Amino acid sequence: MKIQPQRTWIWSRPERALAFGFGSGLSFRAPGTVGTLYAWAFYLLFEILFSTHTIAWIIAVGAIAGIWICGKVGEELGVPDHGGIVWDEFIAFWLILFMIMPTDIWGQVGAFLLFRFFDAVKPGPIKTIDRYFKTWQPKVERLDQPKKIPSWVVRGFGVMIDDIAAAIATLLVIAIWVRVF
Template sequence: MNERKTLTAAQRRALLATPAGWLACGFGSGLAPVAQGTFGSLAALLPWLLWLRHASVSINLLVIVIGFAIGVWACDVSGRILGVDDHRSLVWDEFIGQWIALLPALLAPWWALAAGFALFRLFDVWKPWPIRWLDRHLKGGLGVMIDDVIAGVFAAVVLWLLLRVS
């Protein structure tokens, strides 16, 4: 869980001094004073809009799988730097979860982006089973990443269903 709410200046410097910390805090988006997950999800939209939405599903899946693997490492290293397994400033999991949620929006109308964003945030905050269970029981980098992956999958399924009925 997110035991410490705010980072000290020394913790911020330690995070930003390493490639793992820079990535784990979403290139700085996780250092927002409030709503770090929402800021991380918003920051994830930029690479999606500039690159991923123009790429094939195969490329998107490859980026997600590689991003997940690197994120497990980065969040594990960053959690050890901070002394907290899943600090709220670690938002790379939001990037991966958001990109998963937006997979159905690749060939969809403009509103699918907003719907995918909102659905991912809903599942990430609400944490229905098994997301909440995973969040509480898995630790380290895998624990940071996996609950947002499942939230992204839930959001993608709902978005796909919405697109099918529209």
């Protein structure tokens, strides 16, 4: 069943609101970029409200929960990696900011631009990861075999992992930049 998400549908369940980045995923243009901007704003708020330890827990729990959030909402929509699902961008960009902060606004802008590049263009291994999970098909199960991992788990992991790979690539470029310059 394919659903065209509307604001009322998104806000009717917490996992949908999270998956769509508190509405940022409804953007008609570049929902991933808009979602990343929302994530940035939330992270800056986190820095005011929470300790570093608490922020680390938010990111870790959000990443694990993201498998369920993205997998289940994608399943509801009938599109495993729907463009409006931006929770993966939230977690990936929070991870980047967690690793580079404190830094000035230009460091944050550079991290934002690098992450959006890696997430949108998906060079090398990021594209391979993305393609693998987008084309993944569950194996046909026989009744006499034990139950396999539900497909939403694999698909949810797939939605999350390519953005985590983009975050790692971003952090690698930043580390090289800092080391060289």
